Amino acid sequence: MHFTFVGLMLLNMNMFTTSTPLRGTDLAAKKIVIVDDYEESCKLLAEILSSTYECSYTSDSTSAFRLINEKRPDLILLDYKMPGVMGVDVCRMVRESDSTKNTPIIFVSGAATIDERIKAFETGADDFISKPFHVKELILRIKARLSEKEPEAASELNAANMKMNLLSRQVFVDGEEVNLTPKQFDILKLLVAGKNNLVTREKCLSEIWGDTEVTSRNVDSQINYLKRKIHKFNGRIVAVPSLGYRLEAQE
Structure with missing residues (x-):
């Protein structure tokens, strides 16, 4: 499955970057942490997003919460099924911490059942994207979540x-x-x-x-x-x- 996902992502990335530049001025300073037990997926997502966002990643789910606390990201991309610590457990820890409880979390995972998706949302997920997905969809969902987090302009x-x-x-x-x-x-x-x-x-x-x-x-x-x-x-x-x-x- 991972090979298929990476191959489709590379194809989607080429299709997207040839038509629409990723770099933006309003979100250039935003930070994203990527957590996926498959390192190639982490690297690929970071490569896709790094022209617009500051990306950090880990393929070791046991160190995910430590990385999140260190980086204090504006958004987290999180795999569901991981050895050691499951994605929902990482999500729960993020939501229970005062310093990270409001950080948007998007699950990016393959072959999730409806019960697993429901559990992710019950634990505190803001969105769930199934692999494989189109890069443009990922970008738009990230931008939507970051826009929701933006404070209202002072009156x-x-x-x-x-x-x-x-x-x-x-x-x-x-x-x-x-x-x-x-x-x-x-x-x-x-x-x-x-x-x-x-x-x-x-x-x-x-x-x-x-x-x-x-x-x-x-x-x-x-x-x-x-x-x-x-x-x-x-x-x-x-x-x-x-x-x-x-x-x-x-x-």
Whole structure:
């Protein structure tokens, strides 16, 4: 069975990589741990995924949980039938540990019965893929699970006595609303998000003005307006000579 699986995977991999590049910028830093008692399967999965994800693997199921604890992956690919420690046992240990209990687990296994699949889900599996499978299906299922894990975007930013509601685009200092222009709001958002760190003029120009033909003087002008409008803010906007600005908050 393993030979058939590897052969089909190689064929699927060639079909997929000739049409769709795997590398992505949004998920490049995500980590995946692969656990399969057949080392060739581990190597093949790692080869398929390594252009997009940081992959680690083990073919020794008894060391799987130790590797998972060490790597703290964003997702685990887990075989069901393994000598020593079964996949469901590894899954159970992952779910019982506070540091890994929310890590998505996808079982990747061949010839699993319906009872085994049910047991995997009862133990805490998020998904189950049967071997052999198409590489594109695996990639899409991984991306779906990682997307579910992504935290929701913040709807509010805070710095000392200032609050920014990103949904209503309102700014409050000491509970009193401050009226800002759209450009001033966007500049302040960059400064608060990067609180106590440098925000360059170039960053402001590229993210706020885009391709519009303006100069750094436009940024400086808007910063001066901002300083006057948020004068009750418990902090300050500091100029970093020749580079940009930094918002310092007195928390």
